[in-house]
Amino acid sequence: MNRRKFLKTAGAAGTLTFSGMTSMLTEMHAFSQVSNLSKIEARFYKKHPDREIECTLCPRFCKLGDKERGYCGVRENIGGIYYTLVYGKACSRHIDPIEKKPLFHFLPSSNALSLATAGCNVNCKFCQNWEISQVRPEQIRHFDFPPESVVHMAETNNCPVIAYTYSEPVIFYEYMFDTSIMARKKNIKNAVITGGHINPEPLKELTKVVDAIKVDLKAFSQKFYTQYVRGELQPVLDAIKIIAESDAWLEIVYLVIPTLNDSPADIRKLSRWLLNEVGPDVPIHFSRFHPMYLMKNLPPTPVSTLVEAYNTAKEEGLRYVYIGNVPGHKAENTYCPECRNTIIERVQYYIRKIEIREGKCQFCGNPIPGVWA
Amino acid sequence: MSTVVIVKGKNIISPGDEINGKTLSRMYTQGFFALTGQKNLEDCFRSFLLMKDKIGIKINTIGGKSISTRPDVALCLANFLAENQERNGEVIIWDRTNRELREAGYDLNWNKGGIRIFGTDTQGVGHNRNLHSHLNIGSLFSSIQSDLVSTSISLAILKDHGLAGVTAGMKNYFGSVHNPNKYHDTNCDPYVAEVFDTTPIKQKHRLTILDGLVIQYHRGPSYHSRWAEKHGVLIFSFDPVAADTIGWQIIEKLRSNKGLPSLKEENREPKYLKTAERMGLGSANFDNISIKEVEV
Numbered sequence: 001m002n003r004r005k006f007l008k009t010a011g012a013a014g015t016l017t018f019s020g021m022t023s024m025l026t027e028m029h030a031f032s033q034v035s036n037l038s039k040i041e042a043r044f045y046k047k048h049p050d051r052e053i054e055c056t057l058c059p060r061f062c063k064l065g066d067k068e069r070g071y072c073g074v075r076e077n078i079g080g081i082y083y084t085l086v087y088g089k090a091c092s093r094h095i096d097p098i099e100k101k102p103l104f105h106f107l108p109s110s111n112a113l114s115l116a117t118a119g120c121n122v123n124c125k126f127c128q129n130w131e132i133s134q135v136r137p138e139q140i141r142h143f144d145f146p147p148e149s150v151v152h153m154a155e156t157n158n159c160p161v162i163a164y165t166y167s168e169p170v171i172f173y174e175y176m177f178d179t180s181i182m183a184r185k186k187n188i189k190n191a192v193i194t195g196g197h198i199n200p201e202p203l204k205e206l207t208k209v210v211d212a213i214k215v216d217l218k219a220f221s222q223k224f225y226t227q228y229v230r231g232e233l234q235p236v237l238d239a240i241k242i243i244a245e246s247d248a249w250l251e252i253v254y255l256v257i258p259t260l261n262d263s264p265a266d267i268r269k270l271s272r273w274l275l276n277e278v279g280p281d282v283p284i285h286f287s288r289f290h291p292m293y294l295m296k297n298l299p300p301t302p303v304s305t306l307v308e309a310y311n312t313a314k315e316e317g318l319r320y321v322y323i324g325n326v327p328g329h330k331a332e333n334t335y336c337p338e339c340r341n342t343i344i345e346r347v348q349y350y351i352r353k354i355e356i357r358e359g360k361c362q363f364c365g366n367p368i369p370g371v372w373a
Numbered sequence: 374m375s376t377v378v379i380v381k382g383k384n385i386i387s388p389g390d391e392i393n394g395k396t397l398s399r400m401y402t403q404g405f406f407a408l409t410g411q412k413n414l415e416d417c418f419r420s421f422l423l424m425k426d427k428i429g430i431k432i433n434t435i436g437g438k439s440i441s442t443r444p445d446v447a448l449c450l451a452n453f454l455a456e457n458q459e460r461n462g463e464v465i466i467w468d469r470t471n472r473e474l475r476e477a478g479y480d481l482n483w484n485k486g487g488i489r490i491f492g493t494d495t496q497g498v499g500h501n502r503n504l505h506s507h508l509n510i511g512s513l514f515s516s517i518q519s520d521l522v523s524t525s526i527s528l529a530i531l532k533d534h535g536l537a538g539v540t541a542g543m544k545n546y547f548g549s550v551h552n553p554n555k556y557h558d559t560n561c562d563p564y565v566a567e568v569f570d571t572t573p574i575k576q577k578h579r580l581t582i583l584d585g586l587v588i589q590y591h592r593g594p595s596y597h598s599r600w601a602e603k604h605g606v607l608i609f610s611f612d613p614v615a616a617d618t619i620g621w622q623i624i625e626k627l628r629s630n631k632g633l634p635s636l637k638e639e640n641r642e643p644k645y646l647k648t649a650e651r652m653g654l655g656s657a658n659f660d661n662i663s664i665k666e667v668e669v
Contacts, residue, residue: 070554
């Protein structure tokens with residue numbers, strides 16, 4: 001497939017994700033594609049008597065009888081064997097700048113071939129992509145996109161990175177895992193954009209085959225996770241620590257939602273936790289919320305709230321703090337913590353200049369953590 | 374006071390697992406008579422249906438042929454209803470997918486006239502595009518439930534359920550939303566009640582009938598023959614909570630008879646019933662439920 005043909009295909013798929021939410025809803029009308037789902041045995045589960053199984057991929061530990069699906073909606077117990085139904089069954093693919101993920105310290109200005117399947121293991125009331133994350137695979141148009149095709153497409157379209165994103169890649173773990181191994185053989189890197197709701201064993205395995213993981217930390221309180229995410233905070237914090245100890249590059253995004261998770265006290269606690277458990281060099285992005293899905297009753301986050309969060313994190317000693325979803329804000333840039341010069345200048349997803357050479361600030365020689373080549 | 378009618382069909386299921394059609398027909402007739410106090414079926418149906426209603430019969434076929442709403446049971450009801458409707462045939466038997474319907478033994482009928490049988494995943498049906506946000510619920514509803522029918526009957530299989538405790542008439546409507554997998558936390562409470570409380574369900578639901586001909590009283594919702602009992606009952610009620618409450622008690626009785634712990638002892642009693650009662654959806658209190666037992 002040449003670049004032009006791919007972009008045409010990607011453009012068509014694009015109507016299924018960000019650029020055309022209305023079109024997406026139209027597409028949700030019955031596509032009876034059940035027979036087209038994959039039937040690949042899942043990697044992480046336990047078999048129990050009487051054809052029952054227990055999924056061990058994520059902290060939900062879904063216990064399922066025959067013919068039942070997990071919370072994610074994309075894994076099914078069929079006769080006592082647990083299957084992933086979305087292996088090689090993407091519903092979205094795009095070429096995005098890596099900054100859109102956002103990953104700011106990972107191959108800046110690179111193209112990332114980005115893909116997703118249907119499904120998610122949480123149910124955030126503010127989900128930006130609920131049309132794909134909160135549906136079952138047969139409820140949405142999907143297409144065959146096996147690992148070898150993903151790698152080939154990245155290779156032939158100037159994408160040094162494959163990003164597993166948009167919905168929740170944990171739920172298409174096997175697909176992501178196998179694709180990552182194939183990609184590495186072609187010197188293509190792998191980036192995972194996740195909520196971090198995954199158990200330690202599968203996560204540790206994953207960190208051996210991927211190069212960067214961005215974790216969406218939804219809040220720093222279990223109450224918020226219970227009420228608005230339908231998940232658990234502690235496993236996400238554990239996941240962050242596991243990633244930080246691995247060879248995979250880690251960045252954190254914190255979507256700041258007015259009145260719900262924007263308290264300065266929580267931001268301070270979060271910043272201290274990151275400082276103590278991960279260190280001062282982990283980039284954290286405070287992103288602006290926009291009303292979406294089941295949370296349309298709140299306004300977009302005031303920029304002043306984001307600035308307050310930014311300042312709090314800086315005060316606590318985090319060195320690489322960013323503000324997201326506010327195009328043109330100076331906190332989109334990377335500043336050298338030593339000489340204070342601007343070393344990466346960004347406008348939204350685009351890079352205007354990079355003043356880093358061989359991983360060091362070009363002005364003062366200070367090492368800048370990240371993956372730069 | 375809510376009325377729940379339990380109709381026992383003597384020898385309704387043969388040793389060869391065949392349904393006796395005549396007995397089944399009488400079970401329905403006697404059930405409707407007992408429930409409505411009427412003496413003929415036309416008057417029975419007129420008491421809770423309009424002649425022009427387009428009636429949806431929501432069945433539960435996730436359990437395959439062994440433990441789903443049986444085709445004989447659904448078709449018998451549909452025929453009764455169709456005969457008494459203004460335009461014969463405005464009755465739809467439906468569930469989530471055509472695959473599940475077929476696997477449960479249904480012959481699909483999209484447009485051949487008569488009673489229609491099809492799944493939400495039929496091409497051109499799907500889910501309505503309006504996202505319903507209500508309490509803890511955020512779902513798209515099957516176009517069958519939201520658009521194609523004006524009146525709804527929950528004709529559910531009565532089963533033990535590993536998470537909910539019991540799956541019966543109210544939980545059957547999980548099959549009308551696009552994301553039932555999101556509603557199984559905390560024993561499906563308050564989700565069963567809250568899905569039922571949404572406009573597309575509550576405004577259209579008229580009647581609960583539970584298929585208790587074979588009851589999976591343990592290790593449900595999947596079928597396990599050693600814990601499935603040929604119980605031979607149909608349960609009728611206009612009160613969705615009362616119907617399910619009595620269904621629950623039947624399951625508890627079967628469990629007790631077999632020496633199994635109660636659902637409460639297994640920490641999975643159907644708490645959603647009390648929630649539903651608090652929400653005003655019906656009665657989960659035995660003092661407010663009148664049980665009529667009929668044998669045919």
